[in-house]
Amino acid sequence: MSNLEELDKTGVYKLETPTLDETLNEKDNGAPQDWYERLKDEYSGHHELESLPPGCDPDRFAVAIFTMDENQSAECLANILNNLHNDYTFDLTQVARMRELIAGPESCGLAHEEWAYQVCKMAGIFHNWSAYLEVRAVTLPYDNVEEPCETFRAYLVGFFWVLVMTAVNTFFAPRQPGIGIPNQVAQLLCVPMGRGLATILPKWGFSIRGHRYEINSHHPWSAKEQLFTTIIFSGSTSYGNFTGLLDMRMPIFFGQKWATYGFCLLVAVSNQCFGMGMAGILRRLTVYPTEAVWPGNLPTIALTRALVSGENKNEVINGWKLRRLHMFGIVAVIFGIYYWIPNELFGAIRNFNWMTWISPQNFTLAVVTGGFGGLGFNPISSLDPSTFGFLGGGQGMSAPFFAQLQQYVLRIFGGIVILALYFSNSMWGAYLPINSNGVFDNKGQNYNYTKVINADSTVNLDGYKDYGPPYYTTSNLFVTGGNFVYYTFSIVYVFVKYRYALKKCFVGMVVNTWKRRSIYTGFTDGATRMMRKYPEVPEWWYSILFACGFVTSICSVAAFPTTTPWWSIFGLVGVGFVLTIPYTIIQSVANTGINLGVIWQVLPGVWFPGKPIAQLMLLMYGGAFEQEAGGFTADLKYAMYARIPPRAIFRGHLVAQVVNCIIYVAMIDVMLAYANATGTLCQYDNPQFMVCAYAHSVYSSTIAFGAFGTNNMFKLYPVIPYCFVIGAVLGVMWIVGESYGPKIHVFLEKRMHARSFTSFDRYVWTPCGNVLAYVHPAIAINGMLQWSGNNGLTQATQGIMLTWFFQFWLKRRYSAFWQKYAYLIWAGMAVGATISGLIITLVFSFGAGSGKELKWWGNEVQKDGIDYALYNNKGSYLPLPERGYFGLEPQDFPTNW
Template sequence: MEISGIEKACIGDSVSLEEAEQENSKIEAVRLVVPLTDDPSLIALTFRFWVLSTFFSILGSIIQQYYMFRVASGTFSIYFVNLASYGMGTAMARVLPTTKWTIGGYSFSLNPGPFNIKEHALIGIAVSTASTSAYAIYVLSVMDLFLHYRVNALGAMILITTTQCLGYGMAGTLRKYLVYPGEMVWWSNLVQVVFYNAMHNTDEFKNKTMIRGWSYMKYFWVFCGGMFLYEFIPQFFAPMLIYFDWICWFKPFDYNFWALFSSHAGGGVGILSLTFEWTFIGGTTMWMPLATQIAQYGGIILSYWVIFPVIWLNNIFNAKLYGRPLTSKLFHLDGKPFNITTVLNPDYTINEEKYNAGVPVTMTPMYALIFLYSFIALGGCVSHIICFHGATIWKTWKASIKSTDEDIHYKMMKAYPEVPQLWYAIFYVVMLALSMMVVEVYELQLPWYGLLIAVAIGWAMTLPIGAMVAITGTGPGLNVITQLLCGFIFPGKTIANMTFKCYGYMAMYQCHTLLSDLKLGVYMKIPPRSMFTAQVWGTIVGGVFNYITMIIIINTKRPFLDGTTDDPTGLWTGVNPQIYWGSALIYGALGPAKMFGKSSQYNFIYWGFLIGAVIPVIQWGLSKKYPNVKWSTFNIAVFAGGMSQYPGGLAIGVICGLIVCLIWQGWLFHYHKNWWSKYTFILSAALDTGAAFTGLFLFVFLQGGIHPKLAYNFPSWFMNYYTEEGDNAPYKSVDRCGAAGNKWESGM
């Protein structure tokens, strides 16, 4: 069989295409979707890359940061980035000059040739890195909102950059074990491999005919534009469509009905509630595996529709004493809200004398159960993987370490210069030094040795958990464990707890992010040094605009975000910072010994680890006795994750999400698979993107994002009813469920 010059260049002159096929990956899925050809002459770091990656990184980081403070958790679709950057990149290739420029012996061109697959994939990698809300933003926003301490811009940017980049240095050491072996698949990358290769290597994709003869791109933009226009209805004209709590209308002034059936922020658990707001449903319901979604929704229904009514109606743990069923705020045992600023020392540590002089502090029952469910999920995740995947992981791990046969894709990558280990080492040392500086200088309460402990936890867990994620596609996080350990090591220090959690959790998370992208680079044959540059660039750009967006939002929406005033529309609640703050109070200021000790009414939550660990063992035993039943399909970690889905009082979209899931994954996927494969991913991307742009447009132009004077409220009417004072009297909320002035007919 004759092969082209490009294939020879990629595979190596001494290896034929037939031989390469014989050497192909041991993993069937990789063999099916990852090509064995490559063109080393393609340039990835082009002028087009810098322009497009920067533009979309800025846009994505702003949108994601915007949604962190909102009730609706929308996403910036990477599919939109892939499609839009493809169109813009090919346009730039047509219009940019091809002249070569030489500076200091280095030659470059603004237009080195056609827009190629490598620069396209590299743009997506940089943008996906930037399009997040940096975890350090939680620390900064919580201190600003609840402690009235704003770290200056320099300190904030160092904190953001170091927490996002520290794990990158770790990746250099671990890439040998978690990237190069063929057994380390990093499954989520295979979707991207198919997407990029389809766009660049087949005419079928470019000329694909959709409904009405539309092109693929036209189909995307039509449905994206349609969703953009539609979302003005629930997000601006008629917010009641977000919280369509129809059962609550039968007895709107009944306290128990409000607690059980209202889904408005700060209200109840929204049993049988509907929503017509797409960001609460989300495109993932159209393609996420059916078993996963059923487990998640099953957990939600058990926790919020079964367990909660029993607790509330029987007033277990004095549930009604604290007013709102779902809230991350803390209370004294007499039901009065706990204000931590009254018992803080000037350095923001807890004053034990003042605290002990007051009424003990507790939390609402449902919020306490969130920690129980989280512990079940963590213990269940590890146990499930060991029981059902342990033998495979161990066998694969030994093979990847001892194997002398290199993966064919890694062999092909030897055509490119590797990133020297020294680069990673220097980068890591610089980030670690800056991390130690920022925790010591900017009153973060965490001593330098505490930072080293947090980082050490990340080092200890990154390798085994990374292997689990790479091989099985799932793995536990470290956010809860880091908080718990810090609570015992540094009791009474709220900011230290948040900072410890941020560094310990993100060191592992960001390391896995880079390792996953490095594997995508191997599949796409992107030069390693270009990969490293793109990843760091996206992280820095994203962090800068995360911070700018955070400052603008806090300055314009502070009363809604810190809980001083309720947003009449119910869209600005700051629920995510409030949850982070609540956890910091529990584990940091007060400490786990106070909140979950022997004298606490919630001392049972630690049993969650054992419960989560035992259930998969029972399943594994049953699988041996009844091998025809797929016991491994049920994952207690996923189920418990659903049970803790809404810790801040946002139980919205359950029924509608479940309906979409059953239609797309339960019916279309099984009975109309060709239609499903043709339309699902592009439709999901279009709907998510359109909804995200509506929210951003409203914030910037109609909700005071540019300037408070530009804020405009749509006139009051039935589905957006409010008084001149800004509340929703005679009903408490825009969902028409709840009495004004807390004047209930029953249930108090």
């Protein structure tokens, strides 16, 4: 029996951690004995420093930190500073402290003994644990290699939720508002399920080639099992880029009867193979580097550890004794109750367009300040966190404050540009609503595709010449052009800025495979060193997956009447591979990525215009490089944080994705049967509100780009294609500015008068330099594109305020409190909101309260003006011209098919 195991009174083995003395006897790190006790005191009991995460043993923590002497520690800190000099997320106060310690005891004003303790502690924490407070809040600085992880009961619980969540979330995804089982609720229920299985399952097993396989482990339900289970269902229940299959099969859309279950399964599985293979290939670039934090993982890990792992006893932080789970429960209850106020009882404070109440019919006021169809320039835009983006799909605690602030500032700038274009009637935008993602005809009505599309989804040229091309709103055009700028800018900037990391990634992949070296070669941080204990996933495993996705995708487009040329898969792979690199790099740092959907609308419209089904196929396959590759890359980082064996996560995720595809495609058949029975599915008169809003959006873009054709769109809006050139030029200019900025500073100092240069340096150069030092342009520009589809500052203003409070003020002022409670407060708010949302949806949409609502001024005033009319695509700044239509004359309609 291992020295880490002990038989308890129930006959179940439990993990026991060795005492400090026992650990020191096994591994003498040479540090003074009092250092260990001092460090334990600083991180436990009554303190205001950092807090240990749930389940962290203070003795093992102390031993894990002190592994270097003061000289090694100073050198280690210097290396960390050098490696993180371009890291925009690293705390500058920590940077200053590191520089002081590196300089020696005299610079710090410390005695040598105290300096030695401080430098060894900081270097040990950063090198053996993590340089980021966010990561230290949810991970352990050591690993229990014998802790159960990939067990039968973990698979059983995980696959149960894959089945349930895929079926439920897929079927109700078309509903508006949506309904589904959130991951946090499944996390909560996994704990009693896992502990129940640990009690009732028989404790027997069998051996194969000397390895023991057990139905039920002798250990209780562990944190690693909970983390492994969570990653199985959370990474395998998405359905976003498969919406195209719904469009392909539903009668209201393309209604392709040849798209049977087998075809849909082939598309879905090949899609997953593409994504997993791509993620594995990019591991060295987007998983192993320390700065690739993937902040979106951290709240999930925090909740999971709090649910399973025990608290540190007698801990008081900043005067608070409350346990993590108690804080989580209190916040969940409070916000679950509060959720009813803005969403049922007082709807006016949800999209709080109070400024438009002054003059509801004032068009300019509604456009600028409105929260429904306006741009939302409103200092108090919402009193519902689930609306303004702090919860759910919003970033909130899942992205660094610096990233969200940059995006918010650029979002304001983008809104100002949209207003200027709109009120100047640029590209006929003033004849349409300002912030809709709808497509319109030249009379300002929703574009009727049936007038220009034949029954076989080809273009009816005579009908088109009579009806005219589709027109786009100002915000929609701005976002489309902005995405083109963003693509080329991010490619230039990321490939130059991260050129050494890219070289290390791809050269390392080839050399390490050829020489059969570890895939971790070149990475020495604490998490990577701990993962070396487990067998690696070979490069060729992921290469085979990617090859399978490539072959099956060609088969799917060639063996079925998709009208998609087989060679287009080569173009898709090439473009997707290039764009996935900046996407995953930016996502790993700031939890925000490039919207690749636009490029998969535009390229097919260039390659084969007039073929909407072909455009739909590439749109689905292109999603693999964004959603699936990015999602699995995040899961690989999650596995590192959770110390889950790499091959376990590979096996679990692969099988779960296959199950997910099988269930998802089956649910499309169920929905097709449901549509045939009622005849209203995906129509706006569906009594259960199953209107398929996202599927309608995909269908519209498919027709607009696939049938109308990108060439025609570029002729209608000739400025749009130049955005690609603008992005590349801006990328080069930014890189040149970063590279030659110091030389320009020296040049100006030599050429300018001393007094003039001093003023210029003090009031212009230094302030601008300090601001730009925090700016990551590829992240900031992304914020400028968060418009259209009635998205505006309403979804951001109060969110950035809450983010400032949590991620900046609280984190720096009360670090220990933030580390212990912040993620659990966020999770409690999200869980309370989602549970109340489920109850409201089930009761008032499917239950006894169906069709009922509380009618009073507070639920109706926000809908009484121009703002809500714009939300419903009604209203424009300018009336139609006297001729009865706007835009091109009929003889000038583009016909480049």
